[in-house]
Amino acid sequence: MAKVIMVQGTMSNAGKSLIAAGLCRIFKQDGCRTAPFKSQNMALNSFITTEGLEMGRAQVMQAEAAGIAPMVCMNPILLKPTNHTGSQVIVNGEVLGNMSAREYFAYKKQLIPDIKRAFRKLEEYADIIVIEGAGSPAEINLKENDIVNMGLAEMVDAPVLLVGDIDRGGVFAQLLGTLMLLEDSERERVKGLIINKFRGDKSILDPGVKMLYEKGNVPVVGVVPYMELALEDEDSLTERFDQKEEGLIDIAVIHYPRISNFTDFNVFEQMPEVTVRYVTSISELHHPDMIFLPGSKNTMGDLKWMRQNGLEAVIKRMAEDIPVFGICGGYQMSGYEISDPYQVEEGGKIRGMELLPVVTVLQSEKKRCQTKGKIGMLKGCFHELFECEYQGYEIHMGQTSYMLNNSVQNVCENVISENGKNVYGSYVHGLFDHGNIAYRIVKILAEKKGIRIKDGVFEDYQVFKEKQYDKLADTLRRYLDMEEIYGMLREAHLE
Incomplete structure (x- = not known):
């Protein structure tokens, strides 16, 4: 039976996808058959598997980090927004239909059997499954019938790493506020906090790290620096759209x-x-x-x-x-x-x-x-x-x-x-x-x-991406307590 760990975030774009990808790479480097999983993804960037099935590209990126071919069971539900209030709903790689947000919220509980089947299929392959959440587990208006954050963690009995984004500011409020809004049973699942995208001297942050543990009773298992990586990110919040400079x-x-x-x-x-x-x-x-x-x-x-x-x-x-x-x-x-x-x-x-x-x-x-x-x-x-x-x-x-x-x-x-x-x-x-x-x-x-470019200047893109995954893994090994994280891994017990 596969062991599991789940990465959740205090908000969208806190860095869940990259942290999960980095863990996939580390476990793969350490000789474990590893696979990513996200029960529900909302994205307009998608991929087609060899079977002709559609899935979100975030899990494709994580699968690449794990060194395996993408499988639709890694992302059984994909929502592709068609307007501000509705999405095309894709289940197990095939279009189910278009639904408004309200319609989908009422319907999604019916998809739990599909999520369980996909997870069981992935268990047949993997030694370790790295699960990614979506948005925040503290969105109290959406917690009913949750199938992607704490609801999924309970479904598979997964320990949780909670990631906060210090680059946006307010990381202590993010992490402590999220913990406070969780139910007691949910809070017990959070085994470690990660402060992500840190810039500067960590010693200045140390008193805050100590206070986080005192007030939240959950250890900080890593302060990860801001990383310059050329890997795919969440399409709705990508920083790629901010590029204004013009090159040659x-x-x-x-x-x-x-x-x-x-x-x-x-x-x-x-x-x-x-x-x-x-x-x-x-x-x-x-x-x-x-x-x-x-x-x-x-x-x-x-x-x-x-x-x-x-x-x-x-x-x-x-x-x-x-x-x-x-x-x-x-x-x-x-x-x-x-x-x-x-x-x-x-x-x-x-x-x-x-x-x-x-x-x-x-x-x-x-x-x-x-x-x-x-x-x-x-x-x-x-x-x-x-x-x-x-x-x-x-x-x-x-x-x-x-x-x-x-x-x-x-x-x-x-x-x-x-x-x-x-x-x-x-x-x-x-x-x-x-x-x-x-x-x-x-x-x-x-x-x-009229510009001369030498032959051989450009590196093969696949080789380039492999180096990026290794760079990500090297950084996480340095700044995360991987011994502590390995100790958190728990065998899945799917209800």
Whole structure:
């Protein structure tokens, strides 16, 4: 039977995901078969497994840290927000339907059997399961029928590490306030506190650490410094959107309201002298060397948003001089028309940006698959990408077809371009993560700008990420009491 430990936080973005990933890496380095688990994740960044099932990317990142392939049982429930009050509910990798927040709150208790089955399946593989909570366990208005924080900890009898974010301030109030709002039985599960994202001299913090134990009766098992890591974070609160500086090679990603799977562009961030900026207005766009139109959970709505704030018109003008690349929803927007006969999004039809000779019909069934191959013939500045090998995954509701002599035909290529323009489109997420496609793109942009980039400057992205996981583990080993944490591990007893 697997041993378990759970990482909860005082708030969203306290660092649960990275702490859990670091523990996965440490246990893996120490020879334990380790797997992550999060019963319910809310995210617009998702992944498709080899079986064609959809799960949150946070658990994919943690699985990579643990050195194992992602499995949908690591994240049995995924909520993908469709608007401010509702989400698409995905259970065991397949779409259950759309629900308002109130509808889901009333329904979610029915998903407990799915959570238990997923956990049992993971137990068949793992020696240690590192569980991640969501938000805060002290959200007293949501504690009824909780299935992701203390409710889950009780379900599997997991000891809890509680993480607070000192970088935002008020970490003592965060940790003590959370403990005070827990029930006695819940408080007993909290075996250690972690102060995360600390900057400065720890000796100044020592009196506060002592007082935390005196007032909360729970030991502080680590003060973790602020870490500069290039790993995926919570998509709703990522600091990536704050990047404003422009490097020698400047890449702009349009940050529309329902942006999804922006992890497609993380690979470019680790390249020297390249910046990736997420822009929401004309004033932020400036003069980039390339524009990405990313995925979207509401393609028609986000296209309207670009049309209304003027970004569409500016991007169309810029496409005459710089490459514009649409991925998934951004690819659909780049065509001549998007129609929605099944009311998947907003119904009706909408004119596209008319940059690529394609039309899209939104379907009632989502396409989910992994894919790999070689890029076919391309026109424009990226013609050198011909026959580059790629691998990734598709996850979309639309079927896209070529416009040809007033008729349409199926699109077979996974990357297409427009004659006479530097406009490209693809449904493949992760297109740039493998091989040298990202490197070639940046090299082409540099040559176009008159900048010389030496061959071999860019490290393989997968190798780069492995080093980041090792760096994370090394830091946690130094600043966490791992002997104490190993002593907390408890065999799961699923009710």
